[in-house]
Amino acid sequence: MALRRVKNYINGEWVESKTKEYGDIWCPATGDKIGEVPFSTAEDIDKAVQAAKKAYWEWRCTPPLTRARYFFKLKDLFENAFEDIARTLVTEEGKTLDESRGEVRRMIENVEHATGVTTLMTGYNFEDIAQGIDCTAERQPLGVFGVIAPFNFPAMVPWWFMPYAVVAGNTYVVKPSEQVPMTQTRIFEVIHECGFPEGVINMVHGAKDAVNGLLYHPDIKGISFVGQSSTARYVYKACGETGKRVQSLGGAKNFVLVMPDAEIDRNMPSMITSFYGCAGERCLSGSVLVPVGDVYKELRDKFVAAAKALKVGNGLQEGIQMGPVVSKKHKEKVLGYIEKGIKEGAKLILDGRDIKVDGHPNGYYIGPTIFDEVHPDMTIAKEEIFGPVVSIVHRKNLDEGIKLIESSEYGNAACLYTTNGKTAREFKYRVVASMMGINLGIAAPMSFFPFGGAKGSFFGDIKGHGREVFQFFTDTKVVIQRWT
């Protein structure tokens, strides 16, 4: 099979990068090389930004409903390409078909939500703020925005931001993760088919140079970023230095508390999905399982049994419940955490290191892994592992459980299983995390609610999608008038 070399999409055309440096694209399920991605230069970024800047004024003057109609059309085209996009995603990222379809669905839901621009972007007004003087607050687009996307949700994440920015009248540059550039490339083929005016939506592949090219470009008004916290902090600082708007979503270490009154059997599928969905490579994944009180032994034993039953394999095969991790390098990183857990004295009660998947000896598979008797000070209880590794930390009561969560530097998500409303209220009231699940293991806000964390999981003010995102992509201009 001929290897595919992906191209940039600038000013409505597919163009080669100016770079001489290319990275490899791998299929995590098989370990085969499937393509190459250009490490685009600052010059490539500039070309995309200039195209977006040139397209801006005409697009900004286009009525919002006309802009929304492009997205109505795009939604239909996405429905037609749905399965193809999902399969491309599985091939380069490794997640299961169901997970990929779920991701593409969420991408489309953002398109659907963005088409509500005519109500979501409106301003407000007041007559007679002083004698004969009226005041209006109008939302206006700002110019060129950009997104720097992570590897774990290659279809969805750019769409937490881009449709809202563009439907609001801005123009845009997308930089997909260099590990998974094919999904967004397939998506841009659909954008091309949709016929947006040239320069309104652009895509540049690449790594560090492309990221810095966006962060330091003087014509970019704002950046949306999703990735690990160290980079999120870097992006936040760079945007501060260059005077850009920024919403920078970082990593996570999510705790899942299970109370003694929780319905264990009923909720076990949900808990398993929380920890092992997307092979643990999601910022909403459960990472630390916290049995509270005397539920400990029952929960541990049932959780281990359910984890053992998971079907691990090539995500393209229908019925597989967990795929590989994204890359060889990432697999080594996760295995390193398992080694560290053993070294620091945690008890490895389910070892996924030696998993064999028939027909795929070179795939980047790690089976479900569970550590028991984990101390809160151990590395595996504190750092983001981003893999199918669970740490069990037993706490005596709710208060101890909440204090454990408080000790984390992250505050992305937290979940609680209980049948007691008072306990649930106390949990959601006290815990500092921005996405909370009660009797639910993946607290993923839909497109019409904001997505983003707290503490070291988020740097900025306005989160991804939801109603508020229109504030990020617009300036509120106040006009005060006297005609009397």
Added chain:
Amino acid sequence: MMGLTTFGAIMGFAAEMAGKTEEVYKTFVSKAGTQAVREVLQGLAEEEGKNHALMVKARRENVTEMILEPVTGLQQEDYEIALKMPEVMEDAGLLKAALMLEERGKKFFQDASSKVPLPEVGRIFRKAARKKEENLARLQGLALSQTLGNNS
């Protein structure tokens, strides 16, 4: 045993079942001896074609990433039928086979409707099961009238 353990596996099986059943009914149509039986089988073939499209659409539009939880208690083998397809088949044989297929479909949709944690898909499955029940009544009526016709 092949477990239908994910949302995608259930929907994929439902779509595949509809596609295969459509093909079987198309073959039956070509073998039917009377106009009445041919028309009913033709209708069932068309219905399965629509069912296939409906299942693919339902899978695409209802997949909810937040609750992609493992499913237990559904085995593919419980809904598989190995139909023997002789060269020549009497109408009575065709109707008997159609009854088996519709019964199988009804059972699958009834069982699966309680396993999928998505109200819209549950509704689609329950509606499909009801339709199968109607088809069964129609086929039984036709089979009875065929028997009476042959006896008179």
